[in-house]
Amino acid sequence: MSEPITPTLLYLDNVTVSFDGFRALNALSLAIDHAEMRAIIGPNGAGKTTMMDVITGKTRPNQGTALFEGVHDLTVLDEAAIAELGIGRKFQTPTVFDMHNVEDNLLLALKGERGPFAALFSRRTTRERERIEALLERVRLSAHRYRKAGELSHGQKQWLEIGMLLAQEPKLLLVDEPAAGMTDQETADTADLLRDIAKTRAVVVVEHDMTFVRDLGVKVTCLHEGSVLAEGSLDAVSANERVIEVYLGR
Amino acid sequence: MTTQSLIDRQSIIVLSLLAATAVLVPVLNTVAPPGSALHLSDYLVPLLGKYLCFALLALSVDLIWGFCGILSLGHGAFFALGGYAMGMYLMRQIGSRGVYADPILPDFMVFLNWRELPWFWHGFDWFPIAALMVIAAPGLLAFIFGWFAFRSRVTGVYLSIITQAMTFALMLAFFRNDMGFGGNNGLTDFKEILGFPIQSGSTRIVLFVLSTVALAAGYLLCKWIVNSKLGKVLVAVRDAESRTRFLGYRVEIYKLAVFTLSAMIAGVAGALYVPQVGIINPSEFAPANSIEVVIWVAVGGRGTLAGAILGALVVNAGKTWFTGALPEFWLFALGGLFVFVTLLMPRGILGGGTDLWAKVRRSRTRHAPGGLPYAAE
Numbered sequence: 001m002s003e004p005i006t007p008t009l010l011y012l013d014n015v016t017v018s019f020d021g022f023r024a025l026n027a028l029s030l031a032i033d034h035a036e037m038r039a040i041i042g043p044n045g046a047g048k049t050t051m052m053d054v055i056t057g058k059t060r061p062n063q064g065t066a067l068f069e070g071v072h073d074l075t076v077l078d079e080a081a082i083a084e085l086g087i088g089r090k091f092q093t094p095t096v097f098d099m100h101n102v103e104d105n106l107l108l109a110l111k112g113e114r115g116p117f118a119a120l121f122s123r124r125t126t127r128e129r130e131r132i133e134a135l136l137e138r139v140r141l142s143a144h145r146y147r148k149a150g151e152l153s154h155g156q157k158q159w160l161e162i163g164m165l166l167a168q169e170p171k172l173l174l175v176d177e178p179a180a181g182m183t184d185q186e187t188a189d190t191a192d193l194l195r196d197i198a199k200t201r202a203v204v205v206v207e208h209d210m211t212f213v214r215d216l217g218v219k220v221t222c223l224h225e226g227s228v229l230a231e232g233s234l235d236a237v238s239a240n241e242r243v244i245e246v247y248l249g250r
Numbered sequence: 251m252t253t254q255s256l257i258d259r260q261s262i263i264v265l266s267l268l269a270a271t272a273v274l275v276p277v278l279n280t281v282a283p284p285g286s287a288l289h290l291s292d293y294l295v296p297l298l299g300k301y302l303c304f305a306l307l308a309l310s311v312d313l314i315w316g317f318c319g320i321l322s323l324g325h326g327a328f329f330a331l332g333g334y335a336m337g338m339y340l341m342r343q344i345g346s347r348g349v350y351a352d353p354i355l356p357d358f359m360v361f362l363n364w365r366e367l368p369w370f371w372h373g374f375d376w377f378p379i380a381a382l383m384v385i386a387a388p389g390l391l392a393f394i395f396g397w398f399a400f401r402s403r404v405t406g407v408y409l410s411i412i413t414q415a416m417t418f419a420l421m422l423a424f425f426r427n428d429m430g431f432g433g434n435n436g437l438t439d440f441k442e443i444l445g446f447p448i449q450s451g452s453t454r455i456v457l458f459v460l461s462t463v464a465l466a467a468g469y470l471l472c473k474w475i476v477n478s479k480l481g482k483v484l485v486a487v488r489d490a491e492s493r494t495r496f497l498g499y500r501v502e503i504y505k506l507a508v509f510t511l512s513a514m515i516a517g518v519a520g521a522l523y524v525p526q527v528g529i530i531n532p533s534e535f536a537p538a539n540s541i542e543v544v545i546w547v548a549v550g551g552r553g554t555l556a557g558a559i560l561g562a563l564v565v566n567a568g569k570t571w572f573t574g575a576l577p578e579f580w581l582f583a584l585g586g587l588f589v590f591v592t593l594l595m596p597r598g599i600l601g602g603g604t605d606l607w608a609k610v611r612r613s614r615t616r617h618a619p620g621g622l623p624y625a626a627e
C-alpha cells in the first residue's frame with residue numbers, strides 16, 4: 001500500500017455535495033486525529049448529517065477528497081467496505097433491529113466475517129459471548145438482553161446503538177445527535193460514555209445540546225451552510241461573532 | 251445461547267402433520283374399500299398433491315418476503331420454469347407414442363414442420379439433466395435478475411413491479427410457437443415418468459408422497475436458514491436495510507443468495523406439480539398467479555414458514571370448493587379475503603392465532619386460583 005498522504009485519521013478536503021444545485025456541503029475541509037474526539041455543532045441544515053453520509057459512503061461528493069488513514073479513498077468505497085475499514089456510525093434517529101432482541105443486535109454488530117456462508121454456519125463462540133456480555137454491561141442493558149430492541153425506551157435504544165458501534169470495534173465513530181430525546185441524567189451519562197470511548201478511538205459527535213457539548217470538553221467545529229464557520233475550544237467558538245449570529249442567537 | 255434449535259414445537263407439528271398425510275392419504279386411497287366413508291377417491295390424490303406443491307411455492311415466497319422483505323410478485327415464473335423443465339423430460343419420454351409417432355420430436359414440433367430438436371431440448375430425455383434444470387433454470391434466472399436489481403438497489407414497490415414485468419414477459423415469450431415450448435398449448439399428453447405410467451394410481455401416490463417429502467425438506471431448509479445467523483441478518487435487512495449496510499454487511503449479496511435459493515425451491519415445486527396435473531402451459535406465468543401466492547402467504551401468516559403452508563392449503567381448498575359451487579364469485583372471495591386479512595389479521599391466521607392463544611393463556615394464569623399474577627416480566 002502506498003505511503004499515507006496525511007498523518008490524520010480522517011481527512012476531508014474541499015468536499016462539495018449538491019442536491020439539485022443546492023450545496024449541502026460547500027468546500028468543506030476537516031481533519032480528525034487518531035483517538036481524537038470532536039464535537040460538531042451548527043444550525044439545522046448546516047450539512048452535519050450530510051458530512052457523515054459522505055464519510056460512510058452513503059452520499060458521493062461532487063468534488064473533493066475524503067481519505068481514511070491517509071490511504072483509503074472514501075469516495076469510491078461502498079458502505080460495507082467503509083464499515084470494514086473501521087468506521088462506525090450512529091444515526092440521528094436511533095436505528096436498531098426492532099424485531100431482534102438486544103443480544104442479537106449486538107451479535108450482528110460484532111466484528112467478524114460478513115459473508116452469507118459464514119453467517120449460515122456460524123456458531124457463537126465463547127469469545128463472542130464474553131464480548132456481548134461486556135458490551136451489555138457497558139451500555140447498561142444486561143437486564144434487558146432478551147427483550148426485543150423495539151420495546152426499549154428511546155434512551156436505551158440510543159445506548160444500544162452505541163453498543164453496536166462498539167461491537168464493530170471501529171477506529172472512528174460517527175455519532176449523530178446521541179443526546180436527542182434524553183433526560184438530563186441520561187445526557188450526562190452519555191457524555192461520560194463517549195469520553196470513555198474516545199480514550200482509545202476517534203469519535204465525531206454531532207450535537208445541538210450545548211450542555212452536553214460542554215460536558216464533552218473537546219475541540220468544537222461549527223458548520224454553517226456546508227462549510228466550517230469556526231473551530232476551536234467551545235469558549236472560543238461560542239464567542240465568535242458569526243457563530244452567535246447564525247447559531248447560538250444573541 | 252439463544253439460537254433456537256431446528257426442531258422446535260412448530261417444526262414438530264408441521265413435520266408430524268406432513269408425515270401423517272404422507273401415510274394416511276395413500277392408505278385411505280388404496281386400503282379403505284371404495285364406497286366406504288373413509289375412502290379417498292382417486293381424483294383427490296393428485297389434487298392434494300397439487301396443494302402441497304403450492305405450499306412449497308408459498309414457502310419459497312415466505313422465505314424472501316417474510317424474512318428479507320423482498321416482495322416478489324413474479325415467483326410463479328420460477329415455479330413455471332421448474333415445471334417446464336419437468337414437462338420437457340416428460341415430453342421426451344413419450345417417444346414414438348405421440349400422434350405423429352416421431353421417435354425424437356414432440357408432436358407440436360412435428361406439427362410446426364420442425365426437422366430437428368432445438369439445441370435446448372437436448373439432454374432432457376435423461377432424467378438427471380432434467381432434474382438439474384428444474385433447479386438450474388429458475389436459479390439462473392433469479393441470479394441474473396437479482397444481480398441487476400439488488401446491485402442497483404431496487405427495493406419496495408419498484409422491485410415488485412419489475413418482478414411482475416419479468417413473469418409477464420416470460421408468459422408472452424412462452425406463448426410464442428417459435429420459442430420451442432409448445433406455444434399456448436404448452437406441454438401435455440405425458441405418458442410415463444421414469445418408466446412408470448403417469449396416470450396410474452400407484453404413480454400418483456408416489457408423486458404425492460414425494461410432494462410431502464419435498465415440502466418437509468423445503469420447510470427444514472428454510473427453518474435452518476431463518477434460525478441461523480444468516481436468518482438474523484435477513485431480518486435485519488428487512489427491518490433496517492441501511493443499518494445493516496453500515497454494520498459492514500453486503501446487503502445485495504444476501505438478497506441475491508436468498509432470492510436465488512427461493513427461486514430454486516419454487517422450481518422444485520413446479521416440477522412436482524406438472525406430472526400431477528398433467529400439463530404445463532404459459533398461463534402458469536400469468537402475473538395474477540404470482541400475486542395469488544403472496545395472498546396465500548399473507549393469509550397464513552407472513553414470516554412464520556408454517557403459516558405459508560397453512561395459507562396455501564386453506565386458500566386452495568377454498569378455491570376448489572368455490573370454483574365448484576360458486577365459480578363466478580371466487581375472485582371476489584379471494585380479494586375479500588385478502589382485504590379482510592390485511593385489515594383485521596395483519597399477522598395472518600397463524601400469527602393471529604398465536605396472539606389469541608397467548609392472550610387466553612395469560613388471562614387464565616391471571617385468574618387461576620392461587621396462581622401468581624404475572625408481575626415479573
Ligand SMILES: Nc1ncnc2c1ncn2[C@@H]1O[C@H](COP(=O)(O)OP(=O)(O)OP(=O)(O)O)[C@@H](O)[C@H]1O
Binds near residue numbers: 023024044045050
Ligand atoms: N437526499 C437529499 N436530497 C436533497 N436535499 C438534501 C438531501 N439530504 C440533505 N439535504 C439537504 O441538505 C441540507 C443539509 O442537511 P443535513 O441533514 O446534512 O443537515 P444537518 O446539519 O444534519 O441538520 P440537522 O441539525 O437538522 O440534523 C439540508 O438543507 C437538507 O434539506
Ligand SMILES: [Mg+2]
Binds near residue numbers: 048049050092176
Ligand atoms: Mg442532521
